[in-house]
Amino acid sequence: xxxxxxxxxxxxxxxxxxxxxxxxxxxxxxxxxxxxxxxxxxxxxxxxxxxxxxxxxxxxxxxxxxxxxxxxxxxxxxxxxxxxxxxxxxxxxxx
Numbered sequence: 001x002x003x004x005x006x007x008x009x010x011x012x013x014x015x016x017x018x019x020x021x022x023x024x025x026x027x028x029x030x031x032x033x034x035x036x037x038x039x040x041x042x043x044x045x046x047x048x049x050x051x052x053x054x055x056x057x058x059x060x061x062x063x064x065x066x067x068x069x070x071x072x073x074x075x076x077x078x079x080x081x082x083x084x085x086x087x088x089x090x091x092x093x094x095x
Contacts, residue, residue, distance in 0.1 A: 064082065
C-alpha cells in the first residue's frame with residue numbers, strides 16, 4: 001500500500017521541472033473543474049515517502065498519485081491538497 005507524503009511543487013525553472021503528457025491531461029481535468037490554468041501547480045501532491053527522500057538526495061523528479069512530475073522544493077503545508085491525489089488516495093484506502 002502506498003503511504004504518501006504531501007509534497008509541493010518546485011520552481012518551474014529548476015532541473016526536472018516541466019510538463020509531460022500526464023501533466024497536460026491533469027491540466028485538462030483541472031480546467032473541467034473550473035479552476036484557473038496553472039492551479040495544479042498551487043497544490044501539495046501525494047507522493048511515496050521513498051520518492052521524496054530519493055529526490056532530496058539525487059534531485060530526481062517525483063511522480064504524484066495524480067501523475068504530476070516535478071522536483072519538490074517548497075513547503076507542502078503552505079498549499080491545499082491536490083483534489084485528484086486526495087480522491088485517488090481515498091479510493092486506495094477503501095480497497
